Amino acid sequence: MKELLTSRNSTQDSRIFALALLISSSFIYNSRGVIDGSALDDLSLVANLTELIHVKSASSLGDDASSLSQFFPSFLWVLRDFTLRLEDEHGKRMNASQYLENCLKPQPGFDESAAAKNKVRHYISQYFPERDCLTMVRPAEDEALLKNLSNMTRSEMRPAFVKQVENLLDKVRTTIRPKQMMGKTLNGE
Numbered sequence: 096m097k098e099l100l101t102s103r104n105s106t107q108d109s110r111i112f113a114l115a116l117l118i119s120s121s122f123i124y125n126s127r128g129v130i131d132g133s134a135l136d137d138l139s140l141v142a143n144l145t146e147l148i149h150v151k152s153a154s155s156l157g158d159d160a161s162s163l164s165q166f167f168p169s170f171l172w173v174l175r176d177f178t179l180r181l182e183d184e185h186g187k188r189m190n191a192s193q194y195l196e197n198c199l200k201p202q203p204g205f206d207e208s209a210a211a212k213n214k215v216r217h218y219i220s221q222y223f224p225e226r227d228c229l230t231m232v233r234p235a236e237d238e239a240l241l242k243n244l245s246n247m248t249r250s251e252m253r254p255a256f257v258k259q260v261e262n263l264l265d266k267v268r269t270t271i272r273p274k275q276m277m278g279k280t281l282n283g284e
Contacts (some may be wrong), residue, residue, distance in 0.1 A: 112140070118281065119168040120274040122223070123267070127175050130198040130228075135212045141219070163222060166276065170223035173263065177230035195228035229266065231259040 116122060126134055172195060181189050183197065199220050201213045234256045235241050249257060274281040
């Protein structure tokens with residue numbers, strides 16, 4: 096009996112994640128580094144789930160997949176330990192939101208890997224029309240401090256990191272709202 100209660104599989108995890116995604120008003124995805132092929136691979140679960148939701152919901156919504164976006168939460172991608180200078184291909188400064196949009200543009204290539212990554216880009220763009228990105232530097236430069244991060248005081252952290260954490264909290268506080276579906280706020284019932 097104990098094994099039945101504790102055993103799980105990826106299908107169950109996917110269903111729980113899909114349900115949580117659909118009843119949430121915001122989806123905050125926290126990753127390390129930059130948005131690259133590896134980061135998109137990690138987020139491919141979301142693309143697979145949205146595809147599953149699309150298949151299950153298509154009969155009631157018609158063929159317009161974009162109508163499904165009304166059921167998805169806003170999307171905030173938080174990039175920790177971010178080290179890149181935010182500049183476009185011409186050297187012009189950009190903000191984190193513009194960086195995200197650049198990363199979501201389809202990339203050239205015809206192999207399976209490029210097609211899979213472009214599929215993830217497409218699903219994020221299509222199903223999360225309300226999306227944003229925040230970047231955060233490492234909390235400290237000193238490796239010894241990073242190894243003991245949980246014991247660091249705020250004053251020991253980099254001022255830029257502390258400011259970025261405050262910006263993240265402000266963004267969450269000001270953008271979180273109750274989940275609405277078909278013009279009505281969801282409640283416990």
